[in-house]
Amino acid sequence: MSAQKQISEDRLDAIREQAARTGIVQDNGIVPSSSPFPKPALESSYHGNPVLKPPTWTWQVPLYFFVGGVAGVSTLIALVAHVVGNAGLERTELWVGFAGALLSAPLLIADLGRPARFLNMLRVFKLRSVMSVGAWTLSGFSSAVGLAFVCHEIILAGYGNEFLLLLEWVAEVFAALSGLILASYTSVLLGVTAIPVWSENRKLVPAIFLTGAMGSAAAILEFFGFLVPVTQSIGIVASTFEIVLAIFIEARGRYVDRPLREGAVGWLTRAGSVLAGPTSLLLRGFWGHTPGLRYAAASCFVAGALIARFAWIAAGRVSSRDPQALFEIQRRDRNVTPAA
Amino acid sequence: MAVSAFLTDATVCIGCKACEVACKEWNHIPADGFNFTGKSYDNTDSLGHSTWRHVMFLEQPAALGPQITGTEDPFRWLFLSDVCKHCGNAGCLEACPTGAIVRTEVGSVFVQPDVCNGCGYCVVSCPFGVVDKNHEVGTAFKCTFCYDRQREGLMPACAKACPTRSIRFGELDEMREHGLARVEELQRRGYSDARIYDPKDTSVGGTHAMFVILGEPEAYNFPPAPEVPTIHLKSAWTAALISALVVVLVVCLAFVL
Numbered sequence: 001m002s003a004q005k006q007i008s009e010d011r012l013d014a015i016r017e018q019a020a021r022t023g024i025v026q027d028n029g030i031v032p033s034s035s036p037f038p039k040p041a042l043e044s045s046y047h048g049n050p051v052l053k054p055p056t057w058t059w060q061v062p063l064y065f066f067v068g069g070v071a072g073v074s075t076l077i078a079l080v081a082h083v084v085g086n087a088g089l090e091r092t093e094l095w096v097g098f099a100g101a102l103l104s105a106p107l108l109i110a111d112l113g114r115p116a117r118f119l120n121m122l123r124v125f126k127l128r129s130v131m132s133v134g135a136w137t138l139s140g141f142s143s144a145v146g147l148a149f150v151c152h153e154i155i156l157a158g159y160g161n162e163f164l165l166l167l168e169w170v171a172e173v174f175a176a177l178s179g180l181i182l183a184s185y186t187s188v189l190l191g192v193t194a195i196p197v198w199s200e201n202r203k204l205v206p207a208i209f210l211t212g213a214m215g216s217a218a219a220i221l222e223f224f225g226f227l228v229p230v231t232q233s234i235g236i237v238a239s240t241f242e243i244v245l246a247i248f249i250e251a252r253g254r255y256v257d258r259p260l261r262e263g264a265v266g267w268l269t270r271a272g273s274v275l276a277g278p279t280s281l282l283l284r285g286f287w288g289h290t291p292g293l294r295y296a297a298a299s300c301f302v303a304g305a306l307i308a309r310f311a312w313i314a315a316g317r318v319s320s321r322d323p324q325a326l327f328e329i330q331r332r333d334r335n336v337t338p339a340a
Numbered sequence: 341m342a343v344s345a346f347l348t349d350a351t352v353c354i355g356c357k358a359c360e361v362a363c364k365e366w367n368h369i370p371a372d373g374f375n376f377t378g379k380s381y382d383n384t385d386s387l388g389h390s391t392w393r394h395v396m397f398l399e400q401p402a403a404l405g406p407q408i409t410g411t412e413d414p415f416r417w418l419f420l421s422d423v424c425k426h427c428g429n430a431g432c433l434e435a436c437p438t439g440a441i442v443r444t445e446v447g448s449v450f451v452q453p454d455v456c457n458g459c460g461y462c463v464v465s466c467p468f469g470v471v472d473k474n475h476e477v478g479t480a481f482k483c484t485f486c487y488d489r490q491r492e493g494l495m496p497a498c499a500k501a502c503p504t505r506s507i508r509f510g511e512l513d514e515m516r517e518h519g520l521a522r523v524e525e526l527q528r529r530g531y532s533d534a535r536i537y538d539p540k541d542t543s544v545g546g547t548h549a550m551f552v553i554l555g556e557p558e559a560y561n562f563p564p565a566p567e568v569p570t571i572h573l574k575s576a577w578t579a580a581l582i583s584a585l586v587v588v589l590v591v592c593l594a595f596v597l
Contacts, residue, residue, distance in 0.1 A: 044556075045561055046398070046559060051563060052469040053463045055464050056463050057460055073591075076591055080592055112478070113478025117457035123439060126434075126437065128573065130435075131459055187576075188576040188580050192435075206582075229594075233597065234594045323558075331564060
């Protein structure tokens with residue numbers, strides 16, 4: 001724009017007209033576009049502010065989601081291994097389950113604003129609070145897997161008797177059942193919130209989290225040297241599920257799922273899916289008989305599943321900032337027409 | 341004690357922020373510092389762990405009832421003091437795993453500061469984005485509905501400090517009646533977009549903090565149809581159960597085949 005515009009009454013009128021029409025005058029080097037000049041607008045939200053608060057959870061929580069999931073499914077594999085008489089696999093999975101339980105509690109407690117008050121979680125039991133169900137599940141699971149682990153080691157050391165054997169069975173069954181709840185409640189925890197991307201995917205997140213937990217439990221067995229058909233089969237199924245679930249999210253293309261497809265978090269989600277899905281599957285399918293590449297396939301799956309947990313929490317953070325995602329769902333559910 | 345409620349009226353609010361100040365002073369809430377948001381005269385921005393009353397400033401190209409502004413285009417400047425809604429069915433209360441969040445005898449939702457362990461689940465369970473975690477203290481905070489004052493028969497600090505009676509306080513039924521009467525009166529006087537915000541027909545089941553507003557609730561960041569997240573418990577757990585059964589099946593087949 002020319003700085004030497006003819007100053008006249010017409011020009012002043014033009015400036016006034018432009019200001020009245022657009023609420024802003026940008027000329028002669030004055031660019032107030034980012035300035036906080038009031039500009040009346042029938043906005044569809046309050047100054048674009050988020051309606052919801054973002055999740056406050058720190059990095060320990062997604063890591064706990066992963067560790068708890070692996071520990072939970074590992075005890076299921078231990079039980080099935082016990083039933084079919086695969087002693088080596090059973091022992092390793094009890095170790096993994098026990099180690100996971102030992103790791104889970106500190107991770108969960110570290111995230112609390114007042115860690116010393118963790119035991120307040122156990123002063124009530126609320127079926128309607130998924131967090132309460134989770135705290136009790138973790139406590140029950142840890143006790144059961146610890147008992148099963150101790151019984152198993154005592155029996156292996158040659159001090160076994162019939163009572164210990166029975167106790168081990170009971171503990172293993174209880175650990176496997178509570179382990180499945182432990183691996184899945186974290187997804188219900190996300191689904192039953194006000195955060196749009198979590199709430200709208202409440203039927204999908206359980207499948208994603210359990211697939212990740214199952215594949216990772218098998219992958220960790222492979223790290224311990226179990227390059228057997230059992231882990232290979234579970235790995236192939238888990239990777240296939242990962243691919244199907246990822247394609248489903250992409251193909252659905254919903255507005256509410258944008259945090260899973262767009263921006264840094266979208267790419268993080270995709271990276272997790274690509275690692276655990278096609279990358280792991282290809283390595284397994286074509287080079288599964290080569291130990292080195294089998295380890296690589298297992299590593300890819302574990303990395304992908306771990307990334308997915310972090311990505312889901314991050315997607316919730318992004319989703320909480322978007323008032324339109326929330327409004328859109330509520331208008332749809334209530335058949336309310338949008339604001340004019 | 342009677343079940344009490346707030347009725348906050350946008351049409352008589354003058355944006356003085358006396359409620360914010362009274363709330364902070366009475367409840368000893370820490371200051372937030374000075375943040376220039378550029379959002380009209382609102383530098384408070386939103387409710388939070390240290391903000392339990394928040395005066396909103398809305399600038400809209402719409403007529404304020406029959407009033408004549410003298411501008412070429414219609415224009416109105418609205419104010420409204422936002423607060424915790426104290427829901428009939430509260431998402432935060434249902435989510436709390438420690439029992440720290442309780443329903444009081446006056447019908448309000450109260451966070452017991454000595455029980456809360458700061459798990460943060462109420463924060464993501466509030467459909468209005470009210471309850472918030474203070475990371476220094478480590479626990480969750482929100483409006484107490486001046487439970488301490490109400491127990492002594494006093495009205496909440498914000499309602500007492502309000503110079504225009506924009507914040508009314510009284511028995512729930514009385515306030516609801518008063519709100520409806522007020523909306524009717526406003527509409528009769530030409531404020532055709534006056535309405536009451538009190539989501540009674542959703543799972544939230546009405547609130548103990550209702551609002552008389554002009555225009556769409558979305559403009560005030562009020563969700564048009566807020567729901568308690570726990571209505572989704574059944575569908576989410578069912579999906580988890582089905583997924584878990586598939587996992588059991590896959591693991592068993594992997595061993596058998």
